[in-house]
Amino acid sequence: MAKHATFSVIFVPRAKKNTEQKREKLYARITVDGLRVEMSLARDLSTGLFNTKAQRCLGTNSESRQINDFLSIVNSDLNEIRKKLMLEGKEITAELIKARYKGLPDPDDIPDPTVLELYDEHNRKFKELIGTKNHSPSTYQRHLTSRGHVAAFIQHQYGKNDLTWEKVDFSFLSDFEHYFKAVRKCNHNSTMKYIKNFGKVIRTALGEGYLIRNPFEKFKLSYETVDREILTQKEVDQMIALDIKLNRLDKVRDLFVFCIHTGVSFCDVIKLRMNHIYEDQDGTKWIKNKRLKTGVEFMVPVLPEVQKIIDKYADHPERQMEGSVIPEISNQNYNGYLKEVAMRCEIDKNLSSHIARHTFATTIAMNNGAPLEVVSKMLGHRDTKTTQIYAKIQEKAIKSGMRNLL
Known part of the structure; x- marks a missing residue:
């Protein structure tokens, strides 16, 4: 002693x-x-x-x-x-x-857990809490993906299947960033998000005493400003008016138009059921549910274009059996077919479910006088700070339109 x-x-x-x-x-x-x-x-x-x-x-x-x-x-x-x-x-x-x-x-x-052992323990506990606040299936999937990236990086950089926590320092994070950009060909913001995900496990290691120094003391997360694309009203009308003979493309177009006029994300639309739609005392129909990603409630009116799509699938088997608002489609097929829809509409933009959500916030809602606070509630944001990005998008679109006019 x-x-x-x-x-x-x-x-x-x-x-x-x-x-x-x-x-x-x-x-x-x-x-x-x-x-x-x-x-x-x-x-x-x-x-x-x-x-x-x-x-x-x-x-x-x-x-x-x-x-x-x-x-x-x-x-x-x-x-x-x-x-x-x-x-x-x-x-x-x-x-x-x-x-x-x-x-x-x-x-x-008792030996300290390795990097991947602690990440596995984190993911196991996270899975048990799915359905509670801040514990959604999509976030759990993101951590599984992040764990896979950490494992692949350790194998690539060190030629090992795992590491002890003493190896996780500023140099580790710097090399991790280089790996994402040089090997995985990720853009800067995606790289920062992956490193941020790993940061939660690093904080656990610090709290448990497996790490002495916080590698984020010197390594700073930074994000680049990204121009978010939206569709103009003209482009939205082109998509609605497009005569599509192929059923697979028609369904994708309907789903995209539904998202454009509700702001509901792809994963939330797929899970929408008819019991999430109700009519108030004034006869106005509303879609009301909670976001899978955050658990925050959203509420949005059923606009005419949305009602047309709801009526269109009234006799679909998935509606009859499960009460689905729109027939289900995989995210991979959805994004792939969207590119074909854009080409047929002669829209030179990389369509995605995110663009539909951005278009709702700006072209559909704000351009028609909806206040920021109302748009925030319809999108299911926790506060208006998240929604303010759409006000900036709208301002940029206005300036661009005025330049064209001049």
Whole structure:
């Protein structure tokens, strides 16, 4: 032992929760050099029987005698463990004494988890919380993808299947950034998002003591301003008017037009059911649900173009069997077919579900006088700060249109 450690043990009773019985549970509080831990002694007693100041049960009844004898044994065992640790030359800590008493391995003998082991543990716990606040299936999938990127980078950079946390430093993050841009050919913002995802596990490693220094102290996340594309009203009208003979393209066009006039994201539209549509006292129909991504509620009126699409699929088998508003399609097929729809409409823009959402916020909502706060509610944003990006898009579109006019 490097130094003589101060040591004390006191016993503390605590009221049992969720019970009508007037009973208390006993805990031992072990303190070494001012650092303490508590452990349950798996013993309960009548409320008020134990005197904390005297550190014993007062009275001579059977329960008091049994508890006092038990505590004497516990105190003796803890002191004996301390003596053995001194003979072993171990650095005595409260955690170590508790572990020995409980029959657990010494904390120093338990290896720290590796980078991927801790990420797997994070993902396992996250999966158990899906459906609660900030724990959506899409975010879970994003962490699975991020974990895969970390594993691939470790193999690429170090030629290993895993790493200890001491290897995760500023150089690790710098090389990780270079890997995304040079090897995976990701753009800057996507690279930053992937590194940010890994940051949550890094914070866990810091909190658990597996990492000594935070690599983000020197490595700073930064994002480049991106011009978000939107469709003009003319382009929206072109898409609606397009005569499409192929059923697969017709369905994709309908889904895209639905998103343009509701602002609902692709994954949320696919999960929409007819019971998410209701009519208020004024006869106005509304779509009301919660976003899969964030769990935040959104509410948007059913505009005429949306109603046409709802009516169009009234007899579709998926509507009859599952109440689906629009027949389901995979995200991969959807994005692929959208490019073909854009070509047929002679729209020279890379259409995506994000463009539909941006178009709703600006071309459909703000250009028709909808206030920022209302647009924020319809999009299911937590606050208007997120929605303000669309005000900037609208301003840019206005300036561009005025330049053309001039």
